[in-house]
Amino acid sequence: MEKDTTLASRQEQLARFAKALGHPTRVAIMCFLAQQTSCYFGDIHEELPIAKATVSQHLKELKEAGLIQGEVETPKVKYCINRENWEKARSLFGEFFGQCLCKSGACCG
Amino acid sequence: MEKDTTLASRQEQLARFAKALGHPTRVAIMCFLAQQTSCYFGDIHEELPIAKATVSQHLKELKEAGLIQGEVETPKVKYCINRENWEKARSLFGEFFGQCLCKSGACCG
DNA sequence: TTTGTTTTTTGCAAAATTGCGAACAATAAA
DNA sequence: TTTATTGTTCGCAATTTTGCAAAAAACAAA
Numbered sequence: 001m002e003k004d005t006t007l008a009s010r011q012e013q014l015a016r017f018a019k020a021l022g023h024p025t026r027v028a029i030m031c032f033l034a035q036q037t038s039c040y041f042g043d044i045h046e047e048l049p050i051a052k053a054t055v056s057q058h059l060k061e062l063k064e065a066g067l068i069q070g071e072v073e074t075p076k077v078k079y080c081i082n083r084e085n086w087e088k089a090r091s092l093f094g095e096f097f098g099q100c101l102c103k104s105g106a107c108c109g
Numbered sequence: 110m111e112k113d114t115t116l117a118s119r120q121e122q123l124a125r126f127a128k129a130l131g132h133p134t135r136v137a138i139m140c141f142l143a144q145q146t147s148c149y150f151g152d153i154h155e156e157l158p159i160a161k162a163t164v165s166q167h168l169k170e171l172k173e174a175g176l177i178q179g180e181v182e183t184p185k186v187k188y189c190i191n192r193e194n195w196e197k198a199r200s201l202f203g204e205f206f207g208q209c210l211c212k213s214g215a216c217c218g
Numbered sequence: 219t220t221t222g223t224t225t226t227t228t229g230c231a232a233a234a235t236t237g238c239g240a241a242c243a244a245t246a247a248a
Numbered sequence: 249t250t251t252a253t254t255g256t257t258c259g260c261a262a263t264t265t266t267g268c269a270a271a272a273a274a275c276a277a278a
Contacts, residue, residue: 007140008133008137011133011136011137011140012133012136014130014136015130015131015132015133015135015136018127018128018130018131018136019127019128019131019132020131021123021124021127021131022124022127022128022129022130022131023124023128023265023266024117024120024121024124026124027120027121027123027124027127027205028117028120030205031116031120031205031208034208035208040224041224041225041226042224042225045225050267050268051267051268051269052224052225052226052268053225053226053227053228053267053268053269053270054266054267054268055225056225056226056227057226057227057265057266057267058266060226061265072225072274074224074274074275074276075222075223075224075225075274075275075276076223076224076225077224077225077226086206089206090206093202093206094206096136096139096140097195097198097199097202097203099140099143099144132235132236149254150254150255150256151254151255154255159237159238160237160238160239161254161255161256162237162238162239162240162255162256162257162258163236163237163238164255165255165256165257166235166236166237166256166257167236168255169256170235181244181255183244183245183246183254184244184245184246184252184253184254184255185253185254185255186254186255186256219278220277220278221276221277221278222275222276222277222278223274223275223276223277224273224274224275225272225273225274226271226272226273226274227270227271227272227273228269228270228271228272229268229269229270229271230267230268230269231266231267231268232265232266232267233264233265233266233267234263234264234265234266235262235263235264235265236261236262236263236264237260237261237262237263238259238260238261239258239259239260240257240258240259241256241257241258241259242255242256242257242258243254243255243256243257244253244254244255244256245252245253245254246251246252246253247250247251247252247253248249248250248251248252
């Protein structure tokens, strides 16, 4: 089973990542995770002015998008960026913004 | 009135852009606009397997996020990327993915 | 076993998103 | 004026998202 790298599938993957980043709280979580060595649930919750159930929900979405991963260290849970997928996202966004710079002089004006 | 460049406001702006890009159809529209010299509504609609009302709705959201702009050329409407905001988005995503590369050796593992 | 700690899940309500057909708006052409 | 052309808006339904409190899960410690 080969990896699907068609334009459509890359666009879908980009949209999936973008959707996960489409909420300020989730962007804040990603930035926080990127700058911390310890990243337990409680640390993340402490940073945010929202209920822990809500934090958990946002973490779940980031996890399902593949941007982060969680590791149980009973009774805590340590969260971190999923480096492999993070790199994939970086690459897709890079390609997206690269090709969309109107090289051909397209666009209005 | 100064421009707000706090971390929180940049995160919010990034989330707004990301949210607009959080749907495969809208990503496809952006890619299409970036590669065309003519970009009338009809051309965009032709590319997509969805009703024109739906296309119009997606264009409206991209416009409200500031990523594109429309210009009436009766009876058509010409759409194009909003270069200024596009550059702003590119910069924000660049910063985001740049700082989140785990420079400090943070993250698990 | 009971208690305590940490996080997830559940249940609920409000709001937003998605998609479509039909109706409408704006203008040019016949 | 009537007719065509091109897009937008409206009204509707189905689904998803967002946020929270309360309950549940998982396990260590007393």
